[in-house]
Amino acid sequence: MSDMPLSDVERIKTASRHLRGSLSKSLGDAVTGALADDDTQLSKFHGIYQQDDRDLRAERRKQKLEPAFSFMIRVRVPGGLVTAEQWLALDDIADEYANSTLRLTTRQAVQYHGIVKRGLKQAMASINTTLLDTLAACGDVNRNVMCTAHPDDSALHQQVFEAAQQVHEHLTPQTGAYHEIWLDGKKVKGADVEPIYGDTYLPRKFKSVVALPPVNDVDIFAHDLGFIAIVEDGELAGFNVTVGGGLGMTHGDQGTYPRLADVIGFCTADQVRDVSEHVVTVQRDFGDRTSRKHARLKYTIEDRGVDWFVEALNARLAQPLQAARPFEFATTGDRYGWYEREDGRWNYTLFVENGRIADNAEHRMRTALRELAAQFDANFRITPNQNLVIVGIDGQKKDAVIELLEGHQVTGKGGPSALRRNAMACVAFPTCTQAMAEAERYLPSLLSRIEALMSSHELGDTPIVTRMTGCPNGCARPYLAEIGLVGKGPGTYNLLLGAAPDGSRLNTQYRENIGEEQILAELDQLLGDFAAHRHEGERFGDFVVRAGHVPALDHGRDYHRLAAAVTG
Ligand code: SRM
Ligand code: SF4
Numbered sequence: 001m002s003d004m005p006l007s008d009v010e011r012i013k014t015a016s017r018h019l020r021g022s023l024s025k026s027l028g029d030a031v032t033g034a035l036a037d038d039d040t041q042l043s044k045f046h047g048i049y050q051q052d053d054r055d056l057r058a059e060r061r062k063q064k065l066e067p068a069f070s071f072m073i074r075v076r077v078p079g080g081l082v083t084a085e086q087w088l089a090l091d092d093i094a095d096e097y098a099n100s101t102l103r104l105t106t107r108q109a110v111q112y113h114g115i116v117k118r119g120l121k122q123a124m125a126s127i128n129t130t131l132l133d134t135l136a137a138c139g140d141v142n143r144n145v146m147c148t149a150h151p152d153d154s155a156l157h158q159q160v161f162e163a164a165q166q167v168h169e170h171l172t173p174q175t176g177a178y179h180e181i182w183l184d185g186k187k188v189k190g191a192d193v194e195p196i197y198g199d200t201y202l203p204r205k206f207k208s209v210v211a212l213p214p215v216n217d218v219d220i221f222a223h224d225l226g227f228i229a230i231v232e233d234g235e236l237a238g239f240n241v242t243v244g245g246g247l248g249m250t251h252g253d254q255g256t257y258p259r260l261a262d263v264i265g266f267c268t269a270d271q272v273r274d275v276s277e278h279v280v281t282v283q284r285d286f287g288d289r290t291s292r293k294h295a296r297l298k299y300t301i302e303d304r305g306v307d308w309f310v311e312a313l314n315a316r317l318a319q320p321l322q323a324a325r326p327f328e329f330a331t332t333g334d335r336y337g338w339y340e341r342e343d344g345r346w347n348y349t350l351f352v353e354n355g356r357i358a359d360n361a362e363h364r365m366r367t368a369l370r371e372l373a374a375q376f377d378a379n380f381r382i383t384p385n386q387n388l389v390i391v392g393i394d395g396q397k398k399d400a401v402i403e404l405l406e407g408h409q410v411t412g413k414g415g416p417s418a419l420r421r422n423a424m425a426c427v428a429f430p431t432c433t434q435a436m437a438e439a440e441r442y443l444p445s446l447l448s449r450i451e452a453l454m455s456s457h458e459l460g461d462t463p464i465v466t467r468m469t470g471c472p473n474g475c476a477r478p479y480l481a482e483i484g485l486v487g488k489g490p491g492t493y494n495l496l497l498g499a500a501p502d503g504s505r506l507n508t509q510y511r512e513n514i515g516e517e518q519i520l521a522e523l524d525q526l527l528g529d530f531a532a533h534r535h536e537g538e539r540f541g542d543f544v545v546r547a548g549h550v551p552a553l554d555h556g557r558d559y560h561r562l563a564a565a566v567t568g
Contacts, residue, residue, distance in 0.1 A: 002316075004291070006289050006290055007289060007290060007291060007292050007295070009041055009140070009292065010200060010203075010289050011465050012038045012041045012042065013041075013042075013140070013199075013200045013201055014199065014200055015038075015088065016038075016042050017171075017177075017178070018175035018177050018181070018192055018194060018199070019042050019046065019139075019173070019175050019177040019178070020042075020175075020177045020181065021025070021036075021039050021042040022036055022038070022039055022040055023035070023039050023042055023043060023046075023177075023181050024180075024181055025182075027117065027120060027189040028040040028123060030118075032066060032069075033066065033068075033070070033116060033117050034066070034067075034069045034117070035048060035050055035117070041152070041153055041180055042139075042303070043071075044138040044139040045135070045136065045138065045139030045140070045141060045173070045344070046124075046134060046135060046139075046178055046181070046182065046200070047073055047075070047076070047133075047134025047135060047136070047137035047138055048071050048072070048073055048074075048124075048134065048138075048176075049071065049072040049074070049075045049138065049433075050069060050071055050121065051069070051070055051071065051072055051113075051429050051431045051432070052067035052068050052070070052433075053067070053068040053070070053278045053431070053432055054068050054429050054430045054431070054432075054435065055429065055430040056068045056430075057219075059090050060087040064245075065190075069114050069116075069117065070113070070114045070115055070116050070431075071115045071116070071117065071120055072111055072112065072113050072115070072431060073111065073112045073120075073123060073124070073134055073137075074105070074109050074110070074111050074125065074134060074135065074137035074138055075090070075110040075111070075112075075127055075132050075133070075134050075137065076108055076109055076132060076133055076134060076135070076137045076143070076168075077108055077110060077132060077144060077145040077382055078144060078145050078147070078164055078168040079108065079145065079146065079147035079149075079161050079165070079210075079381070080095035080108030080109075080146070080147070080149055080380065080381045080382035080383065080384075080489075081161075081380075081381050082110075082132075082379065082380045082381070082382065083379050084373040084374070084376075084377045084378055084379055084380075084564075085130075085373075086130045086132060086354075087116055087233075087369065087380055088334035088370065088373050088374060088375040089129065090102060090110060090127075090128040090130060090132075090255075091366065091369070091370050091373075092126075093112065093123060093126050093127060094112060094366070096119075096123075096126065097112065097115050097119045097122065097123035097126070097468060098112035098113060098114050098115050098123070099113050099114030100358065100366075101113065101356055101357060101358040101360075101366070102356075102357040102358075102366070102563065103355050103356055103379055103427065104352055104355035104356075104357065104382045104383075104386045104387070105312075105355060105358070105382075105386065106145055106355070106384060106385070106386055106424060106426070106475060106477060107144050107207070107384065108142065108144060108146050108147075108149070108348065108382045108383070109137060109144045109382070110382070111427075112530050113427075114431075115389050115433050119189045120358040121182060124182040124183075125182060127468065128182070128183055133178075134174050135172065135173060135178045135263050136171075137173055137512060138205070139201070139205065139226070140171075140201045140202040140203065140205060140206070141171070141173055141197060141201055141202060141205075141206060142167070142171035142202075142206045142207070142208055142225075142276075142280060143144070143205060143206065143207050143208075144168075144228065145164045145165075145168040145171075145208050145209065145210070145221075145404050146164070146207075146208070146210070146218045146384055146482050147160060147163075147164035147209070147210045147211075147212075147215075148160065148210065148211050148212040148215050148217055148218055149217055149334070149381050149382070149383040149384065150215050150217065150334065150335050150349075150383075150389070151335075151339070151341065151342075151347075151393070152341070152347055152381055152389060152391060153341030153342050153345070153347065153391075154341075154345060155342070156212065156229070156231060157212060157234055159229075159236045159269065160210055160211075160212045160229045160236070161210075163210050163227055163229075163239065163269060163272045164177055164210040166272055166273050166276075166480070167208050167225075167272060167273070167276045169275060170196075170273045170276055171196065171208070171276055171277070171280060173194060173197060173201070173205075174193065174194050174195065175192055175194060176192045179431050180325040182353075184235060184507070196281065196284075196380040197280075197284065198284060201284075201289060202280065202283060202284055202287065203283070203284070203287030203295040203296075204287065204292065204295035204296050204297075204524070205296070206224045206225070206280060206283065206297065207222075207223040207225070207246075207262055208223060208224065208225040208226065208227075208276060209223045209225075209226045209227070210226070210227045210229065210239070211227070211228050211229065211232075211329075212228065212229045213228060213229065213231075213327045213328055213329050213330075214328055214330035214331070214333050214502075215327055215329070215330070215331060215335075215362075216329035216330075216331065216353060216502055216503045217294065217331075217332055217333070217334060217383055217384045218384045219332055219384060219387060219480055219503045220242055220261065220329075220503065221242065221244045221245045221260040221261045221480075221503055221504065222246065222247050222258075222260070222261070222281075222474075222477050222479075222480060223242070223245045223246070223261060224244065224245065224246060224261075224283070224296065224297045224298070225241075225242070225243055225261075225276060225279045225280075226241070226243075226245070226261055226295075227238040227239035227240070227241060227242075227267075228241075228263070228327050229264065229276075229327045229355055230244065230327060232325075236269060237268075237325070238266055238267055238268040238269055238271075239265055239266065239267055239268075239269070239272065240263050240265070240266050240324045240325060240327060241263070241264050241265050241266070241321060241324075242261035242262065242263050242281075243261055243262060243264055243276055243279055243297065243301065243309065244258060244259060244261050244262055244298045244300075244301035244302070244309070245260055245261030245295050245298065245307035246258070246259055246297070246298040247259075247447075247473075247474030247477055247478075248472070248473045248474050249472050249473075249474070250293060250472060251472050251488060251494075252416060253293065253489035254292065254560045255294060256293055256294075257557055257559040257560065258297040258474060258479040258506055258556045258557045258559060259302065259555075259556035259557070260296075260504070260505075260506060260556060262301070263324045264306060264307050264309070264310050264321060264324070265310065265315075265320075265321025265322060265323060265324050266321060266322040266323060266324050266325050267319075267321055267322070268319075271317070271318075271319060272518065274317055274318055274319075275313075275317065275321070278316040278317055279297075279313060281316060282300075282309065282312045282313055282316065283297045283300055286300050286312070287299075287300050287306070288300065288303075293408075298321045298556075302557060305439045306565055307382065320390075329503060329504065330502055331501060331502060332385075332461065332465065332480070332501065333385065333421075333422055333465070333500065333501075334349050334383050334385045334387050335349055336349045336350075336351060336387075336421060337349060338398060340395075341392065342544075343392075344395065345392045345393060345394060345395070346393045346394075346395055346398055347389050347390065347391050347392065347393070348385070348389070348390045348398075348401060349387055349388070349389045349390075349414070350387060350388045350389070350390060350405070350410070350411070351387055351416050351421055352365070352386060352387050352388050353416075353444060354386060354424065354425045354439075354440045354443065354444070355386030355387075355424075356371070356390075356440065357369065357434075362409060362534045363408055363409040363410045364408040364409065364410070365410050367386070367408055368405055368407075368408035368410045369406060370420075370505075371404055371408075372390060372404060372405075375404075376393060376397060376400075376401065378390050378391065378392070378393060378401075379391040379392060379434070385422075385424060386424055387555045390442060408531070416452075417447075417449055417451050417461060418461040418462060418463040418464075419447060419450060419463070419464055419466060420444075420447050420451070421461075421463070422463045422465045422466065423443060423447055423465075423466040423467065424466075424468075424476040424477070425439040425440045425442070425443035425467070425468040425469070425476055426439045426440065426468070426469040426475035426476040427439065427468060427470075427475070428440055428441070428469070428471070428487065429441060429468025429470065431529055432470060432471075434470070434471045434473055435470035435471055435487065436470055436471045436487045436488060436489055436490070437470045437471070437487025437488065437489060437490060437491065437492060437493060438470060438487070439468045439469050439476065439487065442468070443466075443485075444470045446468075446485075446516065447466070449516075449520055450466070450483075450523060451547060453524050453527055454527060455522065456524075457527045457530070457531040458531060459527060459530070459531050462540070463499055463501075463539075464480055464482050464483055464540045464541075465481045465482045465483070465499070465541065466482065466483040466484075466485075466552060467480070467481035467483075467485070468484075468485040468486075468487075469486055469487060470487040471486070471487050472486050472487075472494075474486075478496065478507075479499065479507055480494065480499045480503050480506065480507070481496070481499055481507060481541075482497070482498070482499055482501060482507070482539065482540045482541030483496075483497060483523070483540070484497070484499065484507050485497070485519070488512070488513045489513065491515050491516070492513045492514060492515050493513075493514060493515075493519065494509055494511065494512050494513065494514075495509075495510050495511040495514060495519055495522060496508060496509050497510045497526070497541070497544045497549060497550045498510075498512060498541050498542075498544045498545045498549070498550045498552065498553070499541050500539075500541055500542065501539045501541055501542070505541075505545075505552060505553070505554075506553040506556055506559070507541070507550070507553065508551060508552070508553045508559075508562050508563070508566060509559070509562070509563035509566060509567055510522070510549070510550050510566055510567070511567060512563070512567045526540075526544060526549060527540075529549075530543050530544075530547075531549060533547060550562075550566055551565070551566070
């Protein structure tokens, strides 16, 4: 291994006594709205990020005031399932402690923004009364486990969801710190143990998902660990296992790049727990703890090879993996509107622009969802595309649900275009500490302009997966979009093209650091060419590769080489 010194976060984890650090003391310090430096790292493992209002940062600095600190809390929602009762409680918390919005994330979780330090502990306690929690929503551990949101109701889906639950439970940290700090639990005498993670947890964040083909809404190839359900003769035979996906990179740093996961074999449903544990322990033992930028599982596998990884994993498993079985994905998108479930009840997938649930000048989405939960006892499933499925409505009540949604202007007026329905933006400004450019606040207006271009080329309601992020970390998975926009600086983005709409191919950087005018000019030309020369049913992402606008990026490690070749 490297003889470089360990990264500073390793020191913090080691000294933390299983994630305690001085968090309790930091919370009690009334002199500042912030936590002590080391605690800002540890709080992440508890699901809490310290932030400051980026819109106010310069002004406050000028006035020699401390930044306007507040906290983001991320609630884990395994497989995205929230009951009506939980929804009502989560909704209350948004007003009581946060900025009166709920933010559905690209990983089926819920985020609150704008919580001040003095409200943090009560907010955490309130979240825990919902029987959801925030432990391991962030930090160097396995995070919220995702599961295909559609079709939600079938017996197969239930089995697949159970696999996700197993991974969630098995890989949840065991530390008593969470209860101790946030829920006034009893102090654990002596050292509590982390049987899977050990004292220093993982070298970096770790993400797991379960997919049920043909739907790849979870974007399985973007994650450290994935299970692809294999269905044979209508029964769940087991899962193909994927490892080593990850999207985050740093502009200009050739050593960082997005990487798609490899399919490494097949396991039975009984093996899911064992496989998840040992993919984690191999990464725990071999991941790079010296450089945070090189610490994800994708680099462990890239450096040592997939064959090495499979051998190391099989040596730890009770049963080695079998050969991977055939599977096929068709889409990463959501299925909108009503569809009937196997049990005769109905689900409705609601478009939630960039996952932000709020009452605003355009609609009263929060009120509508609250009323749905209260009056129809509707459960919800958050999708990995930041949308919401309203689950299990009685056929006789469908009209009443639509009336309620329309009454609050949540639906109606023709609905969003296919372009918008397939778009996502990350949070970015004003809360994200990493943002270099706008995303959630900007994408809606940019989409209106792209919609106008599409109309001018008579592309009407053609779906194109469009994703924007405020920096290269990749939170809205822009490297898997047919049109990806990755923030480079205020008002400027890298434009990426050519990902496959089933999530199986990364896109390629096409233009660097361009503003709105140039983005629209480039898209105008490309969409014109697409309208004139596409094959029947051909998707934009496939077209730009076939037509030679960009070379296909077959392997993430070639990201920078291809970007330089295309962008010059
Ligand atoms: Fe992310 C960091 C928001 C999904 C890659 N992400 C952040 C932080 C916490 C910024 C920070 O470090 O201070 C952002 C908080 C913004 C805010 O104000 O709320 C943030 N990430 C999000 C969310 C909320 C985006 C959204 O619009 O929904 C998603 C929450 C997921 C969840 O519920 O757990 C979110 N982040 C992702 C994804 C997509 C995915 O996992 O499917 C990725 C790319 C996949 C991957 O992990 O490689 C992603 N986020 C990152 C990275 C880069 C990691 C890397 O390996 O380089 C960072 C920065 C870091 O870890 O240092 C980051
Ligand atoms: Fe923040 Fe960057 Fe993630 Fe967007 S992609 S939420 S700007 S870290």
